Amino acid sequence: MNIYLPIAEISVNAFLLLGLGGGVGFLSGVFGVGGGFLMTPLLIFIGIPPAVAVATEANQIVASSFSGVLAHWRRRTVDFKMGLVLLAGGLVGSAVGVQIFAYLRELGQVELLVSLSYVVFLGIVGAMMFIESIRALLQTKIGRPAPRRRHHWVHGLPFKMRFRASNLYISAIPPFLVGVLVGVLAAIMGVGGGFIMVPAMIYLLGMATTVVVGTSLFQIMFVTGATTLMHAMLNQTVDGILAVLLLLGGVVGAQIGVRIGPKLKAEQLRVLLALLVMVVGAKMGYDLVRTPDELFTMAWRGGGH
Amino acid sequence: MAILAALVWASAVPAAAQAPEEKVIAGLSQTHVSITTDFSGSEIFIYGAIKRDAPVPKDWPLDVIVAVTGPLEPVIVRKKERKFGIWINDAGVTVDTAPSLYAVATTGPFRDIISFTDDFRYKVGIENLVHFIGETYDKEFKEGYPEALVRLRRASGIYFELIGAVKVIDETLFETRIRLPANLVEGDYRARIFLLRDKAVVDVFETSIEVRKVGLERWIYTMAQEQSALYGILSILVALTAGWLASAFFRLVFR
Numbered sequence: 245m246n247i248y249l250p251i252a253e254i255s256v257n258a259f260l261l262l263g264l265g266g267g268v269g270f271l272s273g274v275f276g277v278g279g280g281f282l283m284t285p286l287l288i289f290i291g292i293p294p295a296v297a298v299a300t301e302a303n304q305i306v307a308s309s310f311s312g313v314l315a316h317w318r319r320r321t322v323d324f325k326m327g328l329v330l331l332a333g334g335l336v337g338s339a340v341g342v343q344i345f346a347y348l349r350e351l352g353q354v355e356l357l358v359s360l361s362y363v364v365f366l367g368i369v370g371a372m373m374f375i376e377s378i379r380a381l382l383q384t385k386i387g388r389p390a391p392r393r394r395h396h397w398v399h400g401l402p403f404k405m406r407f408r409a410s411n412l413y414i415s416a417i418p419p420f421l422v423g424v425l426v427g428v429l430a431a432i433m434g435v436g437g438g439f440i441m442v443p444a445m446i447y448l449l450g451m452a453t454t455v456v457v458g459t460s461l462f463q464i465m466f467v468t469g470a471t472t473l474m475h476a477m478l479n480q481t482v483d484g485i486l487a488v489l490l491l492l493g494g495v496v497g498a499q500i501g502v503r504i505g506p507k508l509k510a511e512q513l514r515v516l517l518a519l520l521v522m523v524v525g526a527k528m529g530y531d532l533v534r535t536p537d538e539l540f541t542m543a544w545r546g547g548g549h
Numbered sequence: 550m551a552i553l554a555a556l557v558w559a560s561a562v563p564a565a566a567q568a569p570e571e572k573v574i575a576g577l578s579q580t581h582v583s584i585t586t587d588f589s590g591s592e593i594f595i596y597g598a599i600k601r602d603a604p605v606p607k608d609w610p611l612d613v614i615v616a617v618t619g620p621l622e623p624v625i626v627r628k629k630e631r632k633f634g635i636w637i638n639d640a641g642v643t644v645d646t647a648p649s650l651y652a653v654a655t656t657g658p659f660r661d662i663i664s665f666t667d668d669f670r671y672k673v674g675i676e677n678l679v680h681f682i683g684e685t686y687d688k689e690f691k692e693g694y695p696e697a698l699v700r701l702r703r704a705s706g707i708y709f710e711l712i713g714a715v716k717v718i719d720e721t722l723f724e725t726r727i728r729l730p731a732n733l734v735e736g737d738y739r740a741r742i743f744l745l746r747d748k749a750v751v752d753v754f755e756t757s758i759e760v761r762k763v764g765l766e767r768w769i770y771t772m773a774q775e776q777s778a779l780y781g782i783l784s785i786l787v788a789l790t791a792g793w794l795a796s797a798f799f800r801l802v803f804r
Binding site for chain 1: 584585586587588589590624625626627628629631634635636637638640641693694697698700701702731732733734762765766767769770773774777778780781782783784785787788789791792793794795796798799803
């Protein structure tokens with residue numbers, strides 16, 4: 245069944261969108277990532293204009309992350325204090341990101357911005373996660389617990405705060421900066437930023453792993469909400485019908501993921517996620533370097549006015 | 550009397566284009582296209598007749614071109630260049646006019662039925678619709694851009710020609726069907742029917758087709774444009790509600 249999208253002004257298959265939403269939502273529930281890093285490229289691939297894909301995907305992530313936050317909240321695995329510090333940074337970053345996005349859209353370089361961000365961030369994060377998770381996997385095989393570094397430079401900074409749920413007493417500056425970075429990415433890549441925030445929380449901040457996913461989703465929910473609003477006001481690129489179809493699939497997928505996630509083997513899952521992240525990054529990188537079949541592109545109707 | 554009629558007819562032939570002896574009368578199966586949520590394109594049946602006072606001229610067969618074109622608008626076309634090893638868009642060239650849709654049905658191959666002069670005068674062929682205006686035309690720099698636009702739009706199915714799709718019966722009646730694609734943009738579309746003899750346009754019939762988003766599509770589009778803040782907030786509320794509903798539902802089902 246095809247459905248006409250009022251903002252993107254194209255007709256696409258509704259079941260395809262529901263399926264995409266479901267699959268990506270499932271990953272979101274399992275890993276605590278928004279799943280936007282998969283969804284946005286997929287939407288662009290099926291012909292949604294990049295500007296619409298990025299803005300609408302932010303809106304979808306609001307739904308899947310809220311659904312996830314509710315589940316984690318009931319299990320008391322959300323560190324609200326840490327979440328608020330991350331969020332403060334996230335809102336600043338998102339406002340900056342939306343402005344950069346609008347500016348580059350005028351120049352016709354949104355596609356390049358999106359692709360480059362994907363290649364750089366997915367490449368780095370994917371490789372880091374891959375190495376870390378392989379190391380963790382080997383260590384559990386030998387039967388030694390992974391050593392957790394208790395002290396690094398992060399602990400020497402001022403504005404120390406106590407984050408009880410995370411079992412931390414650290415400066416508020418690193419989480420704030422992580423939040424800013426994630427906010428910028430949310431706006432220009434149409435992602436929640438969980439794929440960068442979750443590793444940062446574990447390896448950089450040293451948070452207790454139990455609260456990482458819930459806290460990450462908590463921050464993502466608000467940042468993508470703010471991003472949606474700003475894209476809607478500045479670029480008019482949030483497609484209501486596209487969003488509803490994606491989020492219907494997404495929320496259901498996320499709920500299934502949240503329930504299945506804890507039953508799966510965490511280390512192996514992390515290897516898989518790392519591989520997935522790297523594959524998406526490599527694909528985007530390849531497309532930038534490869535000589536395209538068609539050198540010309542048309543600006544989307546809504547673009548550049 | 551018969552001789553007089555023949556004389557009048559004979560003298561009228563060279564001036565056929567100015568004072569048409571043959572007139573085209575046509576109708577469309579629909580002049581309003583509503584874009585609904587499940588809009589998947591629309592087929593328009595175009596039919597008509599040729600009205601004439603004199604007998605059917607024998608020297609050249611009758612040809613018909615039916616052209617449906619979307620609103621003309623400027624389009625920015627960009628070309629990728631390799632810089633620092635990656636392919637990057639250039640600043641882009643604005644092609645001043647390009648129809649959002651170009652759907653043409655004919656009785657035969659374009660060059661066989663219409664002359665260059667009339668093609669240019671009536672702007673029938675796609676190359677006469679997609680172009681730069683006046684001063685902005687800088688040939689060397691902008692070469693290839695309009696052609697690329699046509700190529701891209703052909704590939705996405707919004708520019709197409711149906712050669713030989715117009716059926717003419719007894720040099721008097723004609724009919725054709727044009728299927729408008731699903732990816733339509735709002736606006737007033739032009740439907741023109743050209744009657745040709747000896748590659749020259751004898752008469753033109755013109756009408757318009759209104760393409761409008763309706764219902765939910767209209768509501769969403771208008772709100773996104775005119776009340777963007779409210780629209781943004783509503784989008785977030787819808788997302789939150791869906792997230793909560795899914796969470797509540799799954800909690801009910803699985804304990």
